[in-house]
Amino acid sequence: MLYKEQIELNRIPRHVAIIMDGNGRWAKQRGHERSYGHQVGAETVHIIAEEAARLGIKYLTLYTFSTENWNRPSNEVAALMALLFDSIEEETFMKNNISFRVIGDIEKLPTHVQQRLNTCIEHTSHNTGMCLVLALSYSSQWELTEATRQIAILVQQGTLSPEQISSELISQHLTTNFMPNPDLLIRTGGEIRLSNYLLWQCAYSELYFCDTYWPDFREEELCKAILDYQKRERRFGKTSEQIS
């Protein structure tokens, strides 16, 4: 039986975050340049976004380019920026009622890419289906540093007292403040690490790692991860008896 047929549709994770890893290795394995892996990986983004929307996932947050990825060879960074510009498909989002958003240090991106992103965000903002979020020039440590700075300014100005600093207040100062925390975090490509992604937000997320390189990741793999998630008991620090 297909994984998709085994999923309980009334228990779909509300927010799924994905670390899309393995593009470079996928390409090299086939005797291609790393950038070819990114190209095929961009097609996977559209396939998985459409499937996630069909399944009823409300937020899909994709780690697309990290703060640390700026340190890659300049030709790879340039190829990634060009690809980003080319792969923002507003029509696909409109057709699937998807609203598009980005998180990260967007001002670091080339201006024409920023403009393209902003237009797409604006045009899709009234869509009521899934929210697709790309993390671009993003890292948790960057985000938490920014949040700390903003909170420090409020304290310095006297608008906030140190006693008012709570985990809720910190969450409100993060770039993810418009969505719930991820229920499920998936990493493709075989590495078992978080690479500076949503560290605060994933405090109680279910983690799922698979060996499949991102360009090969398909609908059934997503469903397999969701099925695995549905078999787990989320206890949030409580006992099993308290949950049931």
Ligand code: IPE
């Ligand atoms: C993920 O694939 C995409 C980005 C980080 C931009 P990689 O480019 O990291 O591919 P591998 O991990 O080297 O195979």
Ligand code: IPE
């Ligand atoms: C994480 O992948 C970042 C993205 C998927 C955008 P990396 O390939 O950059 O992570 P590391 O360097 O292997 O930890």
Ligand code: MG
């Ligand atoms: Mg990688």
